[in-house]
Amino acid sequence: MKHIPYGRQHIGQDDIDEVVKVLKSDWLTQGPAIEKFENELSRYCNAGFSVVSSNGTTALHLACIALDVGSGDIVWTSPNTFVASANCARYCGADVDFVDICSKTYNMSAIALEEKLIQAKKHNKLPKVVVPVHFAGQSCDMQAIHKLSEQYGFKIIEDACHAIGGEYQQKKIGSCQYSDITVFSFHPVKIITTGEGGACVTNDKVLAEKMKLYRTHGITRNEEEMTTASEGGWYYQQKVLGFNYRITDIQCALGSSQLKRVDKYVEKREEIATTYNRELSHLPLVLPSQMGNARSAWHLYVVQVLPENNSRKNVFNKLRESGIGVNVHYSPVHLHPYYRKLGFNIGDFPRSEYYYNNTVSLPMYPTLSLEDQRYVICKLSEILK
Ligand SMILES: *Cc1c(COP(=O)(O)O)cnc(C)c1O
DSSP, X not given: OOOBOSOOOOOOHHHHHHHHXXXXXXXXXXXXXXXXXXXXXXXXXTOSEEEEESSHHHHHHHHHHHTTOOTTOEEEEOSSSOTHHHHHHHHTTXXXXXXOBOTTTOSBOXXXXXXXXXXXXXXXXXXXXXXXBOGGGOOOOHHHHXXXXXXXXXXXXXXXXXXXXXXXXXXXXXXXXXXXXXXEEOOTTSSSOOSSOEEEEESOHHHHHHHHHHHBTTEEOOGGGSSSOOOSTTOOEEOSOOOBOOOBHHHHHHHHHHHTTHHHHXXXXXXXXXXXXXXXTTSSEEOOOOOTTEEOOOSOEXXXXXXXXXXXXXXXXXXXXXXXXXXXXXXXGGGSHHHHHTTOOTTSSHHHHHHHHHEEEEOOOTTOOHHHHHHHHHHHHHHHO
16 A cells, blocks of 8 residues: 655755764754854845744744734734744734635735735734745745835734745745745755754844844853953853754754755656646646746645535545545634634634635655656546546
């Protein structure tokens, strides 16, 4: 029996060699591999600064802290995302609200965002920060969202956990052309991996410094930042209540090595998407649609089952029974019990809910063989015929 997961990492011998080098070195953490990976990320994204951290969730939290999100503030994100995109604001004590998706891209709709901003302005409830999520690896309409941010005075954190290697208007996602901070995750199902890991990239030095301070307990060893003269070579000061959100040198060595292959990975994912697009086009499914000015990193390949033709549950179960590890992305964040207790309900974001009810994520990872992909296509055709 086949076992094909929906996503998985690829680790080469060169990755292993780089990790082993660090294991034999003087630094397992807080060493040179961290800044090296940060510099490589900044260069890759063409952004000014990178701050790597223990995972994508802590990176999102650091980004919210850097933008002064706190109690009494409001943060908006997409309902069609992993819970961390909303939780990061809750960690800061802020209120969370959502903006419904576009039914074509499944990303936060810039039109819905504008409508909600007009209402929010009337009621004096404008968001401090908006977190657009580049779902499945395809950029949101960042130019439109950025224009609204200038009009309504909010900051932007791009949740690009799906999207490293993707492009928007011919620039790499992470250039922060239309945002304050962009966040990546390096979890093994994402485009490149460090095991667990995340990063914030920004063009703002002050934001980068603040995220670095909060990443390590709020502690500084830089005398210029101390309230008094240093008491000696051992001396450090804790200035604010920070966290231990550090990532290790072991993980960063893996990250640096994986980053060398990010473009190859995305090309391979594009090929797989092209094959799905071609081979599934005759089936009663809604295939993912791509915007003209974006190049997706293809973290996910999602299809929608037409409810008049079949049920998502049936398609999901039949594929799983055939050894195909399909998945569902995402159960809308506002419908989780935690968010329902905060007042959200079924019907609040109908396009996200409709999409969720019909969607299935098919296997998508760079080492998916053509044979395995053909098997997926064949099973799906059998189920839907
Ligand atoms: C994976 C993911 C995160 C969280 O990243 P972790 O590294 O798992 O903490 C946040 N947002 C989105 C959209 C993700 O897919």
